Amino acid sequence: MDDRAMPPWGPSNFTDLIRSLGEPEFPRRLLEALNESVCIGHIAIIAFDSKLKGHSVAAESTGRRTLAQTAGQIYEAARFYRHDPSAALIATHPDQRRPLLFRLRAQDITDTEYRAQIYEKFQLIERVSMVEYFAGRWNAISVFRDAEAGPFTEEDLARIKEVAEPMVALVAKHFALVPVPEWQREVHPSVEQLEAIVRGLDPALTPRQVQVCARALTGMTNTAIGLDLGVQVPTVATLRARAYAALNISSLNELFALCLARTLPPPEGSPAERR
Numbered sequence: 001m002d003d004r005a006m007p008p009w010g011p012s013n014f015t016d017l018i019r020s021l022g023e024p025e026f027p028r029r030l031l032e033a034l035n036e037s038v039c040i041g042h043i044a045i046i047a048f049d050s051k052l053k054g055h056s057v058a059a060e061s062t063g064r065r066t067l068a069q070t071a072g073q074i075y076e077a078a079r080f081y082r083h084d085p086s087a088a089l090i091a092t093h094p095d096q097r098r099p100l101l102f103r104l105r106a107q108d109i110t111d112t113e114y115r116a117q118i119y120e121k122f123q124l125i126e127r128v129s130m131v132e133y134f135a136g137r138w139n140a141i142s143v144f145r146d147a148e149a150g151p152f153t154e155e156d157l158a159r160i161k162e163v164a165e166p167m168v169a170l171v172a173k174h175f176a177l178v179p180v181p182e183w184q185r186e187v188h189p190s191v192e193q194l195e196a197i198v199r200g201l202d203p204a205l206t207p208r209q210v211q212v213c214a215r216a217l218t219g220m221t222n223t224a225i226g227l228d229l230g231v232q233v234p235t236v237a238t239l240r241a242r243a244y245a246a247l248n249i250s251s252l253n254e255l256f257a258l259c260l261a262r263t264l265p266p267p268e269g270s271p272a273e274r275r
Helices: 011-019 026-034 067-077 086-090 112-120 154-177 191-201 207-217 222-229 233-247 252-263
Strands: 042-048 054-061 100-105 124-134 137-146
Touching: 011 026, 026 042, 026 054, 026 154, 042 067, 054 067, 067 112, 100 154, 112 124, 124 154, 124 252, 137 154, 191 207, 191 252, 207 222, 207 233, 207 252, 222 233, 233 252
Parallel strands: none
Antiparallel strands: 042 054, 042 137, 100 124, 124 137
């Protein structure tokens, strides 16, 4: 058989990965499976709660190291998600059908404390992240390389892209099987709260455009939005398109990014916070 026809994950490690769904060892099995095709030192999964704060829900490192878990704890406790460029990058990579892939090099991180406490402290030089809405929340799955392993090659990036969709699907299935964490049991933002956030993005948006966008953020389809508002589906699509045009965006991912940037607290010491 031609090796080029083989799947990026071999039969044995893929079977072990499937069997570990819903089990504590799933993150490690996922890292092991990915390492069959790409050398990856660490993997981390960050989930955003109903207040759009980042939570480190899973982290693993190769060998017996606990680097990823420690870095994840620091990331969450220090609220470095406020400086993580993933949300801003969503707006530059609109794609609602597949995971959004972002490559981030340590030297490109503008916040010096975030770069020092996570990347420099643990000698991480870059990461590739897959961001998508699944399991009822926004999640960022990131794989990291350290100084010893060196940067990702173009071939590495191609392989990561090749496994992105099945990896996201497996992670979503895993979290659907595990107990819901305490922070996720919080009441999700109401439609009225989302409308207030969307309205604040641009006062020129019409009330109907605000209503449509807010409902889209809850995961409702155009058909469901139409039924809820008592309007035709084509009208919903038109309202949504016009709202996106007014906001200079083209996808739900970009709308989420705008709302995320508006909702997260400003960095400490920023002009907004001093006011």
